[in-house]
Amino acid sequence: MSCLAIVRAELFRLTHTRAGRLGVLVPALLGGGQVLVGELLAGVKAARALAESGAIVGDAQVETAFGPLADGLGGLGAMALVMIALLTGAFTIVRERDQGSLPQWLLARSRGDLVVGKALATCLYVIVAFVALFVASMGAAALRHDFSAIVDDGFEMASAQELWIEVARAVGAGLPAILCCACFGVLVSAATGSVGAAAVGAVVPFTLLALFQTTLGSAAERLFIAYAPFFSERAPLVRLTKVARAFSDTHWESGELLRAALVPGGEAVACLVLAWFITRKRAA
Amino acid sequence: MNAGATGQAPLELIGVTKRWRGGPALDGVDLVVPRGAVVGLVGPSGAGKTTLMRVALGLLEPDAGRASVFGVPAAQIARNSGRVGLLLDGAALEPGLTVADNLELHAIRHGRGGTDAKPLLERLGLTRLASRRASRLSQGEAIRVALARALLLAPDLLVLDEPVAHLDPALATTALDLFAEAARERGTAILVSSHQLAELERVADRLLLLHQGKVLLHGDLAELLATITPAVRVAARPLEKARAVLVRDPQVRSVTSLRVDGVEVLRVETATNGATAALNAALHVAGVAVDSIAPERPTLEELFRRTLGKAATASHEAVAPRGATG
Structure with missing residues (x-):
């Protein structure tokens, strides 16, 4: 595929610039940091309770590393990753137009290859950033806890294997929404004329919809935004924080994970088709 | 390939x-x-x-x-x-x-x-x-x-x-x-x-x-x-006498004054290339002291200036009659 050269070039750019490296590090630092701060606060709380009543706080007895890992995956780091996916996508074409380098790309590959290649590279970059977030969260979570079964009053509520499967299911269902954020960004990038307009065009509508999605009712279920870990209770990565602690009132609903994967997946393809159409029609 | x-x-x-x-x-x-x-x-x-x-x-x-x-x-x-x-x-x-x-x-x-x-x-x-x-x-x-x-x-x-x-x-x-x-x-x-x-x-x-x-x-x-009209640059004394001699010469199309490095010189457009020696001789015969005389090399700048000048004149002439009738 000729768009592979575009993917390689774009990844080269992202990995050789400070901003590109920072984009991978920031979610990981935020996610890992959030886990560490959470652990620190839990430790302080437990110590205070121990000092006041001489009893160990109940939660501390059942907490495994899966809970903090989920906090890291669905918290601040994930929100930062969503923003990075949106903005990296939003800048990918328009910045070339802005700095006059778009003709250099169009001399190398067709417009269709450019859109697909840039979108693929952005998605790969987001996946790498997510892996970094996962590793950082996992490392921070493993500092105080083991990835072991959740046992309450001698009863094993969930085995370690079951919990790893839940994590994998949440990641599998939650990642498409983040990748769709990148594809939405690419669409905005193709449609706008300046980097500033692209940033506003991607972030403002996304944030407003994320904040007010409850007012959309069931219609929100048909938007990828509902499944992105950004002010959303529906997002699998956010729901994982409860599932990974085996809370009694939390379980995946029928078809929930499939919907979380398919809705953003379809919308990502639609965004790229639109971006391709716009890029084909626009002068370079 | x-x-x-x-x-x-x-x-x-x-x-x-x-x-x-x-x-x-x-x-x-x-x-x-x-x-x-x-x-x-x-x-x-x-x-x-x-x-x-x-x-x-x-x-x-x-x-x-x-x-x-x-x-x-x-x-x-x-x-x-x-x-x-x-x-x-x-x-x-x-x-x-x-x-x-x-x-x-x-x-x-x-x-x-x-x-x-x-x-x-x-x-x-x-x-x-x-x-x-x-x-x-x-x-x-x-x-x-x-x-x-x-x-x-x-x-x-x-x-x-x-x-x-x-x-x-x-x-x-x-x-x-x-x-x-x-x-x-x-x-x-x-x-x-x-x-x-x-x-x-x-x-x-x-x-x-x-x-x-x-x-x-x-x-x-x-x-x-090569389509540019050939020209020769002349620095001579007295300049007005040189101009009078050159204007009368049948090979000369036009004579204009230029200032080059603070010195006034004549730019002489000729009908043909290679007229420099003949003009030099004519000036000597007329008793003009020639300080320097050299053919002007046609340049792209000159070609550019002239072609755009002609285009401007042509467009002005094309507009003028319309203005007159309006």
């Missing part, structure tokens, strides 16, 4: 018209850039030079006519990936990447990562800047990097918009020598626009002069320069 092997002209425009809202940017432009030729594209600002380049490379769609690159429609120029070097819209470098990485990015884009850029960096005096970020380069340095990028993959066609505008004279000469060398040794076809006509004249062997989107001149540069 090179252009010579396929028999296709590296760049060809036939009847290309492009209109903006304000009027035509290009009006029926024909242009062929053959293999090994350096075509100078000149014209006043807003003449349509950059638009022509963009249409030629398929970056803009023409309203009429067609453009092709190595026989392929310009809209599908990516099929010639790596065969076209470009400098358009300034340096257009990736600001966060170093100079060396910018060149590597270009090579990767064309599927030729790992291309050795060192000889070019050395030639353009960029070796010490190889690890400097593009955002920290001066305008002249950035243009040099962009030139290195354009030349990196040894392209068969170079399209360069104002390549020496921000370079000092020594570097401009180096850059132009590189273009000329590419054309001479590798048969690279070059389309280059510039307002620095003296520099352009040194390397171009063909010329296209655009004015308000229309082609005013197109052809072999030497032949076009």
Whole structure:
């Protein structure tokens, strides 16, 4: 595929610039940091309770590393990753137009290859950033806890294997929404004329919809935004924080994970088709 | 495969018209850039030079006519990936990447990562800047990097918009020598626009002069320069007597005064080339002391000035009768 050269070039750019490296590090630092701060606060709380009543706080007895890992995956780091996916996508074409380098790309590959290649590279970059977030969260979570079964009053509520499967299911269902954020960004990038307009065009509508999605009712279920870990209770990565602690009132609903994967997946393809159409029609 | 092997002209425009809202940017432009030729594209600002380049490379769609690159429609120029070097819209470098990485990015884009850029960096005096970020380069340095990028993959066609505008004279000469060398040794076809006509004249062997989107001149540069009325410059004493003698001479078409380095001299347009000796003799016979007399070399600048002057006169004459009747 000729768009592979575009993917390689774009990844080269992202990995050789400070901003590109920072984009991978920031979610990981935020996610890992959030886990560490959470652990620190839990430790302080437990110590205070121990000092006041001489009893160990109940939660501390059942907490495994899966809970903090989920906090890291669905918290601040994930929100930062969503923003990075949106903005990296939003800048990918328009910045070339802005700095006059778009003709250099169009001399190398067709417009269709450019859109697909840039979108693929952005998605790969987001996946790498997510892996970094996962590793950082996992490392921070493993500092105080083991990835072991959740046992309450001698009863094993969930085995370690079951919990790893839940994590994998949440990641599998939650990642498409983040990748769709990148594809939405690419669409905005193709449609706008300046980097500033692209940033506003991607972030403002996304944030407003994320904040007010409850007012959309069931219609929100048909938007990828509902499944992105950004002010959303529906997002699998956010729901994982409860599932990974085996809370009694939390379980995946029928078809929930499939919907979380398919809705953003379809919308990502639609965004790229639109971006391709716009890029084909626009002068370079 | 090179252009010579396929028999296709590296760049060809036939009847290309492009209109903006304000009027035509290009009006029926024909242009062929053959293999090994350096075509100078000149014209006043807003003449349509950059638009022509963009249409030629398929970056803009023409309203009429067609453009092709190595026989392929310009809209599908990516099929010639790596065969076209470009400098358009300034340096257009990736600001966060170093100079060396910018060149590597270009090579990767064309599927030729790992291309050795060192000889070019050395030639353009960029070796010490190889690890400097593009955002920290001066305008002249950035243009040099962009030139290195354009030349990196040894392209068969170079399209360069104002390549020496921000370079000092020594570097401009180096850059132009590189273009000329590419054309001479590798048969690279070059389309280059510039307002620095003296520099352009040194390397171009063909010329296209655009004015308000229309082609005013197109052809072999030497032949076009030969069409300029021959002239001789005379510094003599007394100047008024010299003028009187020259005006009466049958070979002389016109005599005008010029000030060169603070000295007033006469510019004498003659009917034929090689009239210098005869004019010198006539002045001596009339008792005029001739300090210097030399034929004026026809220049691209002169050709440019005269052609645009004629175009302005023609357009003024075309408008005047309408004004009179209105």
